[in-house]
Amino acid sequence: MLGYGADELVGLSFFDLIDAGELPKFYSAFFNVIEDFREAAIVEFPLRTRDGSYLVLEATVNKLRDVGAASIVLTCRDTTRRSAAQERAARREAELIEESLTKSRFIAMLSHELRTPLSPISLGVAELQEDERFIEARPTLTMIRRNVDLQARLLEELFDFTKVGQHKVRLRLEPVDAHEAVGFVLEICKAEIGAAQIHVLLDLRAPEKMVLADSARLQQIMWNLVKNAVKFSIPGSSISITSANEAAGGLTLQFVDHGVGIEPALLDRIFDPFRQGNHSTPHLSGGLGLGLFIAKGMVEAQEGTLTVRSDGHGKGATFRLTLNSATMNPLSQNGATQ
Numbered sequence: 305m306l307g308y309g310a311d312e313l314v315g316l317s318f319f320d321l322i323d324a325g326e327l328p329k330f331y332s333a334f335f336n337v338i339e340d341f342r343e344a345a346i347v348e349f350p351l352r353t354r355d356g357s358y359l360v361l362e363a364t365v366n367k368l369r370d371v372g373a374a375s376i377v378l379t380c381r382d383t384t385r386r387s388a389a390q391e392r393a394a395r396r397e398a399e400l401i402e403e404s405l406t407k408s409r410f411i412a413m414l415s416h417e418l419r420t421p422l423s424p425i426s427l428g429v430a431e432l433q434e435d436e437r438f439i440e441a442r443p444t445l446t447m448i449r450r451n452v453d454l455q456a457r458l459l460e461e462l463f464d465f466t467k468v469g470q471h472k473v474r475l476r477l478e479p480v481d482a483h484e485a486v487g488f489v490l491e492i493c494k495a496e497i498g499a500a501q502i503h504v505l506l507d508l509r510a511p512e513k514m515v516l517a518d519s520a521r522l523q524q525i526m527w528n529l530v531k532n533a534v535k536f537s538i539p540g541s542s543i544s545i546t547s548a549n550e551a552a553g554g555l556t557l558q559f560v561d562h563g564v565g566i567e568p569a570l571l572d573r574i575f576d577p578f579r580q581g582n583h584s585t586p587h588l589s590g591g592l593g594l595g596l597f598i599a600k601g602m603v604e605a606q607e608g609t610l611t612v613r614s615d616g617h618g619k620g621a622t623f624r625l626t627l628n629s630a631t632m633n634p635l636s637q638n639g640a641t642q
Contacts, residue, residue, distance in 0.1 A: 305361075305382055307354035318378075323350045323358060337365045338374050348383060360384045426452050475518040475605060479630035482515050482522070482555055483508045486545055489526040493534065500534050503542040510547035515555050515627040521602045522627075525610075528595040529559045529623050536621070537563035549629070559623045566614035566621050574612050575600045603627075 306321070322330055326349040333347035345365040350358035362383045368375040429449045432438045438445065490497070490504060497504060515522070533543045544560045566574060577597040603610040608627040614620065 305353075305359060305380070306351065312354070321352045323352070326350055333363075333365050334376065337367050338376055340367070343367075351380075422452055422456050426456075475521060477516050477518060477606065479514045480517045480519045480522055481513055482517075482557060482627065483510075483513045483547065485519070485522050485526060486547075486557070489523055489530055492523075492527060493530050496531070496534055497543075500537065501539045502534055502537050503540075505542055505544040507544065507546040510549045510555055512549045512555060512629050512631065513547065514630040516630045517606050517608075517627055518602075521606070525599045525602050525625065526557075526559075528599040529625065532595060532623075533559055533561040533563070533621075537561045550626075553629045555627050555629055557625045557627075559625070560620065562620040565617050565619040566612065567617055571612065571614060575610075 319327065319330075330347055330349050333345035336342045337345050343366075346362065347365060348360060348362045351361050352358055360383050361380045363381075364379040366377050366379070368377045426449065429445050429452065433442055433445045433449070486506070486508065530543070530545075537543060541562045543562075544558075546558045546560070548556050548558075550556045575596050577594055600610045603625060606627065608625065610626075611624045613622045613624070
């Protein structure tokens with residue numbers, strides 16, 4: 305392996321062939337075995353070859369028994385290629401992490417910069433809508449306002465995406481009435497639900513309805529789930545929302561739709577970012593495909609779970625949101641910030 309002839313090695317110290325910076329690691333393994341502190345040891349180190357280069361070796365260090373003097377036997381394997389591959393993999397991983405952070409910073413900056421001019425546009429359109437001189441233009445102004453609001457929501461999703469991806473979600477945990485939050489979200493989505501001709505069936509019977517959560521983020525999570533259910537429901541069908549205390553110290557909310565369903569191959573990826581739901585229904589796609597990713601990230605930041613179940617295409621989907629009960633957590637007395 306090293307390129308030496310047998311005669312060239314006679315009289316050389318094995319330690320002289322080891323890179324000086326790696327000697328302490330090798331000494332530790334060598335003397336732990338020779339002094340009987342360990343039965344055996346495995347150590348990786350570079351060993352100098354005849355041409356002055358180094359091979360990375362992995363050695364199993366054992367004490368040679370039944371001999372007069374304390375002796376060591378080393379079983380060496382050349383791991384140079386493996387180590388080089390590991391180093392390349394580590395470098396690539398570091399590059400990917402830096403690339404991801406750079407993209408996230410860019411997206412966050414872009415989101416902020418693009419949101420800034422939307423506020424005066426929205427205010428300007430609102431003023432024109434109230435001006436009697438622009439009565440005939442109100443349908444056009446309504447269309448402009450609707451698209452400005454949509455743009456603002458998309459940019460908000462992008463901003464949330466970077467925060468969730470970098471685990472920088474800031475939360476104010478406090479007791480929140482989950483049933484009340486459901487009602488509030490349904491009121492926000494009332495026009496959208498009506499336009500889709502969807503019937504909402506409520507069965508909120510959980511006796512313990514107070515959860516430890518961030519009120520604004522919980523509403524955002526529920527809004528995403530309701531919006532998703534409406535988007536993929538068939539007009540005239542129904543969505544049911546139920547609650548139950550299935551386990552001590554927890555509340556489970558189920559959002560069930562009877563829409564297009566989710567193909568089995570897509571179930572494991574439904575919470576991935578930039579997914580647009582069921583690929584077999586491209587006409588239903590909208591937004592950036594970040595809603596469910598953000599919802600799951602927000603739930604997990606509050607130590608809850610969000611899962612999905614579907615029996616396949618055309619058989620609807622069930623999203624299960626589970627949160628910790630406020631009465632079971634001592635932090636619920638004064639709230640907690642994460």
